[in-house]
Amino acid sequence: MGDKAVNFILRVRRLSIFRIFQRTLLMLMPIAIVGSYFQIMQDVVFSPDSFIYNILNFDETMSDHIWYAGAFISKGFVRVTFGLFGLYAAYFAARYTARLYKRDSTLAGMTAVIVVMFCAYANNVGNSAGDRSPFSSSILKVNALLLALLIGYGVGQIFHWLGKEHHSVTYEHARHIQQRAWNALLPLAVSVLCGMILGIVIYELQIKILNSDTFKTLVAQIQGSNNLWEILPLLLLVMMLSWIGIGYPLSSLTNAATSTAATANLNYALKHGSAWNVPYKFLGSSLVYPYGAMGGATIILALIVIILLVRKNKQNENVAKANLLPAVFNANWGFMVGMPIILNPVLFLPFVIIPLINVVIAAAAIYCHLIPPCVYPVLKGTPGILIAFFGSNGNWINLIFSICLFILDVVLFIPITLWGQKIEKRLREYEQKAN
Structure with a gap:
């Protein structure tokens, strides 16, 4: 079976599509890492409702000039990295696909940029925002990476089927460049035509493609449900969407639900000074964000710990x-x-199953009266393991429980990591034979 x-x-x-996607993601790793650091600056340091900002009392200790400069820089770099991530992804995916079949990769990449930008324009105009720049479109953001x-x-x-074979040379004469451009005209025109059709479909049907608004109902259903058997399949769907590169639902989850x-629950906890006996103990907002996802970082941190331990x-x-x-x-x-986790078949099962296991264990602990539910909202950027601690108003039992849950996640990842190493070894052997 193994x-x-x-x-x-x-x-x-x-499969060619998985090979292309993996190479594209690996090439985009530096942009994603840089964007991640500016994201924590924006969300954790230069945001008035963030964890570090309030812990260090930056409202009093940081000058306005530094705050405005830091907020401007961090927000700007988040926009040019994660806000335009789809632009870079489309370019490199087209480039690597064309290169795989010995076609003109540079012109294929530029054609993909034209197509994805037109789709972004159609998405904005189709959603009654015609005066907005297409650069702000949800299609171009990292959360819509799959598209x-x-x-x-x-x-x-398209370049593979309609383009002519191309081999890169060290120095190109003007005549060679001109011929190269003519050779790319047919696949470029067909690609633009297909992009135009896709854009018209987006515009005419007023489709909010991969927009955070598209998933508001899903997120609200998870957070507002008190039925564990409804929460689990919806959480499974959210994790599957995140694995394929649609991150809007997971990034929208929070324990600060407005249901x-x-x-x-919050009113009861404030009135009685305790959350042990709140009326809705198994609310999705009290289970998924603090325990299932730990702010979205539980699986990521567990895998990082495994990698740093195994070395x-x-x-x-x-x-x-x-x-x-x-x-x-x-x-x-x-x-x-950078790993990549997105569309990595080895990591599919642990990525989607481990959060469900966490939720079930947390629900069982609440049912057995071992831990109180998390009913208090937490600050943005609160470390994942501390979310349950602050969400329960500083209950130390919740902190110990979260640490034990995280250790369990690490243990569950160990056999998957060993299995992944076996697959990587077999894959290297296959590539060596192919070469």
């Missing part, structure tokens, strides 16, 4: 070290892209 699973994963990893990868791959395939049930792969170790600080403060995209 060998069959390994062989299946190997077959999936050898950009698919557009890039599709453009690369009637959450308000009732078998120097490249993975460097990626883990570079992303340790952002992951602590729930800025996970650097590691999600």
Whole structure:
């Protein structure tokens, strides 16, 4: 059974689309890491409702000039990294696809940029925001990474089927460049035509493609439900979407829910000075964010810890070290892209199952009256392991429980890590034979 699973994963990893996506994500790793550091600056330091800002009392200790400069710089770099991440992803996905089939990769990449930008424009205009810049479109953001990868791959395939073979040379004469441009005209025109059709569909149907608003109902249903058997399948869907590169639902989860049930829990805790006997003990906002996802960082941090302990792969170790600080403060995209976790078949099961296990264990602990529910809102950027502690108004039992839960996540990841090393070894052997 184990060998069959390994062989299946190997077959999936050898598919051109997975090879292209992996190479694209690895190329985008530096941008994602830089964006993660500026994200924690924006969300944790230069935000009045953030963890570090309030702990260090920056409202009193930091001058206005430094605050405005820091907020301007961090917000700007988050926008040009994560806000335009789809642009970079479409370019490199098209480029690597065309290069795989010995086609003009540079022009394929630029064509993908044109297509994804037109789709972003159509998305903004179609959502009654015609005066907004397409650069602010949700399609271009890192949370909609899957669509950009698919557009890039599709453009690369059009160049594969309609383009002419191209070999890069050290120095190109003007005549050679002109011929190269003419050779790319047909696949470029067909790609633009397909992009135009896609953009018209987006505009005419008023589709909010991969927008955070699209998933508001899903997130609200998770946070407002007090039924564990409803929360679990919805959480499974959220984690699957995150694994394929649609991060809006996971990033929108928080324990600061505005549902009637959450308000009732908070009012009860404030009135009685305790959250042990709140009316809605198994509310999704009290289970998923503090325990299932720990702010979105539980799986990321667990995998980073495993990599730093095992120390078998120097490249993975460097990626883990570079992303340790952002992951602590729930800025996970650097590691999600750099590992990569997104669309990695080896990490699919632990990525989607471990949060469900955490939620079930937390619900059982609440049912057995071992820990109180988390009903208090926590500050933005609060480290994942501390969310339950602050969400329960500083209950130390919750902190110990969160640490034990995190240790369990690390233990659960160990066999997956060993299995992944076996697959990587087999994959290297296959590539060596192919070469």
